[in-house]
Amino acid sequence: MSEQGPESEASGTPGTDQPDTANRGGRSMSRRRLFGLVGAGAAGVAATGVGLAVNNLGDGAASAAANPLAESVPFRGQHQAGITTPVQDRLHFVAFDLLTNDRAELVALLKAWTAAAERMTQGKDAGPIGAVGGVPEAPPDDTGEALGLPPSKLTLTIGFGPSLFVDAQGRDRFGIAGHKPTALRDLPAFVGDEIDPSISGGDIAIQACANDPQVAVHAIRNLARIGFGTVAVRWTQLGFGRTSSTSREQRTARNLMGYKDGTNNLKVEDTKLVNGHVWVAPRDDQAWMASGSYLVTRRIRMMIEPWDRTPLADQDGIIGRSKGTGAPLTGKREFDLPDFAAKDASGERVIPDIAHVRLAHPDQNNGARLLRRGYNFVDGSDGFGRLDAGLFFIAYQRDPAKAFIPVQRRLSVDVLNEYIRHVSSGIFACPPGVQHSGNYWGHTLLG
Amino acid sequence: MPSYRLFALAALVLPLVLGGCSGSDSGSGGASGGSKIAVKATEETCEIAKTELRSGTHTFTVKNDGDQVTEFYVYEGEKVVGEVANIERGETDDLTVDLDKGDFEGACKPGMKGEGIRTTITVVGESEKLAADDPKLAAAVATYKKYVATEADALVVQTQSFVTLIKVGNVEGAKALFPVARVHWERIEPVAEIFGDLDPAIDARENDVEPGAQFTGYHKLEKDLWITKDISKSGPTADKLLVDVKRIVRLAKNEPLKPFQLANGSKELLDEVATTKITGEEDRYSHTDLWDFDANVEGSKAAIDALRPTLQERDPGLLKELDKEFANVGKALDKHRKGSGFKLHTALSKAELRELSDVINALGEPVSKVAAVIAKK
Numbered sequence: 099m100s101e102q103g104p105e106s107e108a109s110g111t112p113g114t115d116q117p118d119t120a121n122r123g124g125r126s127m128s129r130r131r132l133f134g135l136v137g138a139g140a141a142g143v144a145a146t147g148v149g150l151a152v153n154n155l156g157d158g159a160a161s162a163a164a165n166p167l168a169e170s171v172p173f174r175g176q177h178q179a180g181i182t183t184p185v186q187d188r189l190h191f192v193a194f195d196l197l198t199n200d201r202a203e204l205v206a207l208l209k210a211w212t213a214a215a216e217r218m219t220q221g222k223d224a225g226p227i228g229a230v231g232g233v234p235e236a237p238p239d240d241t242g243e244a245l246g247l248p249p250s251k252l253t254l255t256i257g258f259g260p261s262l263f264v265d266a267q268g269r270d271r272f273g274i275a276g277h278k279p280t281a282l283r284d285l286p287a288f289v290g291d292e293i294d295p296s297i298s299g300g301d302i303a304i305q306a307c308a309n310d311p312q313v314a315v316h317a318i319r320n321l322a323r324i325g326f327g328t329v330a331v332r333w334t335q336l337g338f339g340r341t342s343s344t345s346r347e348q349r350t351a352r353n354l355m356g357y358k359d360g361t362n363n364l365k366v367e368d369t370k371l372v373n374g375h376v377w378v379a380p381r382d383d384q385a386w387m388a389s390g391s392y393l394v395t396r397r398i399r400m401m402i403e404p405w406d407r408t409p410l411a412d413q414d415g416i417i418g419r420s421k422g423t424g425a426p427l428t429g430k431r432e433f434d435l436p437d438f439a440a441k442d443a444s445g446e447r448v449i450p451d452i453a454h455v456r457l458a459h460p461d462q463n464n465g466a467r468l469l470r471r472g473y474n475f476v477d478g479s480d481g482f483g484r485l486d487a488g489l490f491f492i493a494y495q496r497d498p499a500k501a502f503i504p505v506q507r508r509l510s511v512d513v514l515n516e517y518i519r520h521v522s523s524g525i526f527a528c529p530p531g532v533q534h535s536g537n538y539w540g541h542t543l544l545g
Numbered sequence: 546m547p548s549y550r551l552f553a554l555a556a557l558v559l560p561l562v563l564g565g566c567s568g569s570d571s572g573s574g575g576a577s578g579g580s581k582i583a584v585k586a587t588e589e590t591c592e593i594a595k596t597e598l599r600s601g602t603h604t605f606t607v608k609n610d611g612d613q614v615t616e617f618y619v620y621e622g623e624k625v626v627g628e629v630a631n632i633e634r635g636e637t638d639d640l641t642v643d644l645d646k647g648d649f650e651g652a653c654k655p656g657m658k659g660e661g662i663r664t665t666i667t668v669v670g671e672s673e674k675l676a677a678d679d680p681k682l683a684a685a686v687a688t689y690k691k692y693v694a695t696e697a698d699a700l701v702v703q704t705q706s707f708v709t710l711i712k713v714g715n716v717e718g719a720k721a722l723f724p725v726a727r728v729h730w731e732r733i734e735p736v737a738e739i740f741g742d743l744d745p746a747i748d749a750r751e752n753d754v755e756p757g758a759q760f761t762g763y764h765k766l767e768k769d770l771w772i773t774k775d776i777s778k779s780g781p782t783a784d785k786l787l788v789d790v791k792r793i794v795r796l797a798k799n800e801p802l803k804p805f806q807l808a809n810g811s812k813e814l815l816d817e818v819a820t821t822k823i824t825g826e827e828d829r830y831s832h833t834d835l836w837d838f839d840a841n842v843e844g845s846k847a848a849i850d851a852l853r854p855t856l857q858e859r860d861p862g863l864l865k866e867l868d869k870e871f872a873n874v875g876k877a878l879d880k881h882r883k884g885s886g887f888k889l890h891t892a893l894s895k896a897e898l899r900e901l902s903d904v905i906n907a908l909g910e911p912v913s914k915v916a917a918v919i920a921k922k
Binding site for chain 2 (some may be wrong): 143287289291292401403404407408409414481482483484507510516
């Protein structure tokens with residue numbers, strides 16, 4: 099995991115992103131309309147600066163420069179925030195299924211979400227009334243657990259799954275099938291996959307990253323609440339600690355195998371590389387994706403108990419790096435470049451042929467690069483006395499067919515696969531950022 | 546089958562470390578040798594490309610250019626250092642041996658009989674202490690190799706019977722023999738897994754099959770028997786299984802082992818149990834996972850038993866703990882015996898599986914400490 103890969107492989111899961119088709123239709127129309135209005139209202143309120151619902155920023159705002167929790171990340175921009183933003187410490191990720199076939203309802207929801215998302219990333223309540231500002235007879239339009247908490251660098255990033263364009267039955271529910279990018283296809287089966295369709299895919303995904311876990315959870319909870327009736331939560335994932343760094347200002351974090359992960363990750367300072375490998379260019383395929391990026395998610399369960407019993411020399415050999423320093427086995431310091439040709443006295447390669455660092459390295463993959471921002475997770479235990487733990491792999495890229503997919507195929511011989519299982523898989527097209535008032539998440543696609 | 550490459554890697558990685566910390570003992574296989582030597586065998590000749598070697602591990606790649614089946618031996622006096630038999634016409638097979646300073650003979654035996662066509666091989670250079678300095682560890686390797694050989698022979702016999710049952714269309718007979726034949730495989734799996742190409746062909750589960758490769762081996766036949774319920778077209782798969790098993794058995798019996806490989810193999814067998822048997826992933830169609838479970842534990846114990854004298858000397862406390870935990874696993878597993886075999890994985894409750902998981906984890910910890918004890922001087 100030190101290089102760029104997710105670690106293993108897996109089996110195709112037909113229907114990975116099949117939406118729940120059980121209760122679609124117009125039954126929630128009125129509710130949808132209502133939320134559409136609320137959304138529009140919220141945007142207006144935010145723009146005019148009515149401060150009723152502003153969280154108690156007080157102490158946080160005062161020391162914004164010194165306190166990483168206090169700072170907010172701009173919501174608007176050419177690109178969505180949460181991709182090259184230096185990786186925050188916590189994650190709450192959610193995938194939704196659409197319950198409607200009505201394009202207007204979808205657009206209304208995206209508008210409402212955009213307004214709420216902008217508010218929350220700036221440290222405000224989800225709705226214009228707020229957690230405690232309304233009449234006592236009505237439930238508040240913010241759930242309240244983030245009251246008094248600073249923005250904590252919250253970013254919210256949206257992506258659209260293949261099933262939003264063409265669902266499992268082959269239907270073009272929203273009249274956008276013609277705009278489906280070629281790159282947005284369910285990931286193929288990789289050797290060793292154990293994909294569970296119920297925690298894979300989804301019509302829409304939202305990634306919430308923040309330096310305070312409560313802030314990330316609050317954001318997803320409120321977006322899910324706004325979406326009730328139009329969308330249903332398909333699956334979610336919490337991440338308690340970042341495993342990658344996306345900026346040279348950040349130290350490299352460790353994954354649950356104890357290794358520094360993402361040493362060789364793309365960094366935001368490498369503007370040229372980021373432009374070439376992360377952001378979709380206008381002429382790549384669909385014009386609406388220009389300045390967007392493709393998101394791949396893989397929930398990678400680690401067999402941590404057997405791993406913990408593995409001799410250190412084997413662990414180092416499997417990863418191809420030294421556990422203590424993170425240096426490649428041919429180097430001394432973390433950022434030393436691996437020497438894949440180096441041999442030891444007995445003629446064996448110092449970095450074994452099947453070491454993860456070798457298989458995943460860009461030099462061994464036609465220069466393929468990914469921007470990774472994965473998170474460690476522990477979701478309790480699995481009923482066998484083992485921790486249900488691992489890495490929630492997240493990677494952004496300009497074209498998965500030239501990045502994640504070939505790298506993952508190459509990892510089919512990775513010895514690390516003995517210790518991991520890919521159990522969830524997702525691919526999403528993340529549209530460009532919201533720049534102007536009146537724009538909303540996905541407006542280049544649906545506007 | 547999951548850990549098929551790990552054992553091979555362990556063999557590759559550990560020497561770097563052991564070589565550093567323990568000087569000239571166990572792990573330095575091939576430090577000065579490691580060469581591949583071509584052997585061309587015909588009816589009348591046995592051309593060995595290089596007959597002056599440095600001490601170390603050498604692999605003879607024997608190509609049979611003759612008209613009949615052949616075999617290749619390396620002798621030290623009349624003692625057989627290593628052999629590779631049943632090389633069919635046009636086939637190539639490898640023999641890997643550790644050769645210390647001295648005089649040896651290489652022999653091709655067309656028709657697999659007689660004294661063979663012999664050529665002298667001279668090995669020079671300082672002795673590399675190939676197997677182990679320690680006579681106890683050398684004995685441990687010899688004991689374990691004997692175990693591997695016995696199990697390997699039983700595997701061929703049982704697989705032969707299984708294949709025959711498949712080919713005559715005896716579904717019930719084949720189903721009954723499936724878990725029994727696999728026991729011998731599961732007991733020595735870490736050794737078989739060294740041969741990275743053959744192990745997946747024999748034991749891959751369907752989702753582990755590489756793109757472009759065919760799903761073959763035990764689990765394909767398992768699927769035919771239990772899911773497809775049609776073995777009328779399984780003949781070729783069965784034949785291939787037998788060929789692959791015979792081949793891997795020959796290689797496994799010839800494979801030089803190091804003491805630390807016994808320790809790592811023992812640990813890997815328990816990892817197998819913890820990851821694929823507890824969850825029922827291994828035999829997902831037949832649910833006969835507990836046979837494999839038992840066999841993995843037995844194989845793990847055989848390696849520890851071979852190392853027993855060294856463990857007794859160097860860390861009796863650890864040995865005591867190992868014995869206790871092996872006994873606990875045995876007791877937990879005994880509850881699920883049925884007839885001469887076991888209950889199906891699906892017949893166990895979550896709580897019962899949980900108990901098995903707990904005893905395996907309890908055993909896995911002390912077993913993981915054995916390699917370091919073996920490596921230290």
